[in-house]
Amino acid sequence: MNSALTAFDLARIQFAFTVSFHIVFPALSIGLASFIAVLEWRWLKTGKAYYKDLCLFWSKIFAVAFGMGVVSGVVMSYQFGTNWSGFSSFAGPVTGPLLMYEVMTAFFLEAGFLGIMLFGWQRVSPRAHFGATLMVAIGTLISTFWILASNSWMQTPQGFEVVNGRVVPLDWFKIVFNPSFPYRLAHMALAAFIVAGLVVSAVGAWHLLRGRRDPAVKKMFSMALWLLLILTPIQAFVGDQHGLNTREYQPAKIAAIEGLWETEKGGTALNLFGIPDMQAETTRYAVSVPHLGSLILTHSWDGEIRGLKEFPPQDRPNSTVVFWSFRIMAGLGVLMILMSVTAWALRRGDRLFEAKWFQRLAIAMGPTGFITLLAGWVTTEAGRQPWVVYGVMRTSQAVSPLTTQQVGISLMAFVLVYFLVFGTGIYYMLKLMRSGPALPGQTPHGVPEHSPDGTARRPLSAADQLIDVA
Template sequence: MLDAALLSRIQFAFTISYHIIFPTLTIGMAVYLATMEGLWLKTGREIYLRQARFWQKPFAITFGMGVVSGVVLSYEFGTNFSRFSEIVGPVLSPLLSYEVLTAFFLEAGFLGIMLFGWKKVSPKVHFAATLIVAVGTLLSAFWILAANSWLHTPAGYTIVDGQFHPESWLEIIFNPSFPYRYFHMVFASLLSSSLLIAGVHAYYLMRGKHREFAKVGLSFAMWALMVLAPVQILVGDMHGLNVLEHQPVKLAAMEGIWETHSGVGLRLFAVPDQENATNHYEVVLPNVASLVLTHEADGEIQGLDAVPADERPPVAVVFYGFRLMVGLGLLMLALGALGAYARWKGRLYDHPLLLRFSVAMIPAGVIATLAGWYVVEVGRQPWLVQGLVRTMDVVSPLPAEQVATSLALFVVVYTLLFGTYIYFMRKLVRKGPDSGGAGEKNSVTSSEDLLPVTLNPDYHGREGESAEGISTALNKSGQEG
């Protein structure tokens, strides 16, 4: 007999894992869109406008997927974790209300103008809308990660009659793990979208399509990867040290350390055995874990044996998830380095290995992000609020068959939807950017669609903007081709 509590947990894990894929991509894509549009306004080069117009389509469907899967989550706290909502609500709900007011409304309100307003507002107003959407995505991440971090490192509260009451909002929001988690997630998002952008443009270059267009995108994404990958590893390391300080049990699970001792080795590989509290088939680099975590070769690290067996997370998920994330992170570092090397050699746009590697790495950022979230969230179990509230104690007392029904519905609908999303993403990529008249052969769609607002006869410029700059830009790119 399946147990309703377990089903609720599976459903929440499934729906939130699914959801996080989309914001991970859209935060970075929004930043990219704002950058390209800003570059267009600044330089007048039409190729940047084409970048913005092209990437806004994948952005729109990705954002839409994030919206529809996100609404589910804001209700699932109540439907499946009603006890949790009741006792932790007073601390966490205002953070969500600030997310709605500062981010959701902002994004939704300006997304329409950003997507459909090209001919309705001036370029400057349009750029402002794009910027606002990008800021909205970052603000949304701010509030939701503050709330999530609080579950890991609760602060600024008192407990009154079994209910958490807020004491200090500053301590609640800026709880000890929040800054690390926020930047780690934002960089994860920037990396994930850089990988998507790099891969798509590399694909065009491999096929010899849209060359001028693709050069701009690949070059930008490679700069981003070169800088972001090492920075992310650094931030991740700081985040890890923060985990060591506040959640040593989770860290022990990440490293597969069962016994507290000094001079701990770094396990490259192992098969954790939860029941016997040990690992099999270990491949260990002696003393390295101690060195990395305590900066001393014989530093002591607390093992899983510091807590009773029923307070340990499922070690295998955390252990493998961590290795998957770090492994992919190192591959990103390698891609960034290869990109820098190819650029230095002047072969950025026709280095076959780089192009193929970039295409292969398209999903790497999202997979690494998901793996990271599994490390963080599963690593906190059995606690929902670290050390204070057990997940199993705050699940809604629902009949199992109702939760089984809803879980089955989510699995079917989400799977179909994901297939559709991938189908449309591929379709948009295959179709490529609209023609910019820059001498590219495979442009199918009419260039009317691309006309910037000031060239549209229906639009009468506001604040005396001239169409001059833009037509110059169009002429220039025409000459290039």
């Protein structure tokens, strides 16, 4: 059998690569924007200087994440025209306006107030500055709304008809508020806050291990852990409801996630472990718990779940991929809950800031938010295959008529440029995190209003540290 990659395969790999780089930056900036707004509100409410120090510190990291998210997002939008022109031609009447609404509402709102948030500390009143920060935070959430509306419509499309080979919108309310949208929006928004919470707690733990015990470090560590204690169980509940919705509207995806091939009557077992084999139509080395699949996926003892064999082979998602991506997401989610509960127990014993073993755990858990986020998106996107618009348009119909050489060259260029540009950006963010907020009595690195020659500063200029250590 010829195993050479086709232009279609390379186009999918390229989009997966670019979207994986992109999603981590908006997720962090969405969570940090709201965190910074809460910090500034607390500063206005209490007058305690360390809240402002934390605002200035995290604003620098937010600026870098926001800038890289915008750049990587622009690249993704171009790919719809270059590699996926079939999709753009077919579904553009729906996805085009939804993405336009995101630009007209969220991006313009963020762009309008971002400069004030980053550079307006000495130019506007504290309350006006807080208003700008709040608008940026709201803008990131509005952006999440429209992007998830577009993606959710591709998962559970409704409110349209197909005329002459193109989608024609009939009911925009049904298009936006499609069946999976509320669950996916809540799931993604909570994921962004959890990603930011894990990063903030890891940075706080890093500085606690280095001996800092000043109020700024303690406060950001404590606030992040309170956030995780509240949100991680809620995320588990939302994920459960999302699973019930997916079972109703995308049953093949659920069967692939569970590695379930046969429809089991009288109760479905849950495969805790196994290696799904798409060719042999079985899950090898399966370790199963009877009836647990029914309890989780139908909330009943004998609920029935359709097996993959009920779907034509050409309509089945790749169970080998989504089986493990889902378990990575769910397993790390359980660890996050356990970490949050452990922090609560340490807090009650007044040992939160002195338990070095827990601080090391918090540092190790810092990147897990991004890993879980990527695993979740792999599950939902690979589980939708072979459809780009579920049940309406196949992914193979969406690809542009390109040669393998054309897509291969652009993919190599993306890999080189992305690792250089975004690798440098990630390194710089880590360097900023390592520097920490200003020490008590030390003047924090404020954000100048203009560069020395009097020209306006760009958003990335808010991070005013040199990238190289002197």
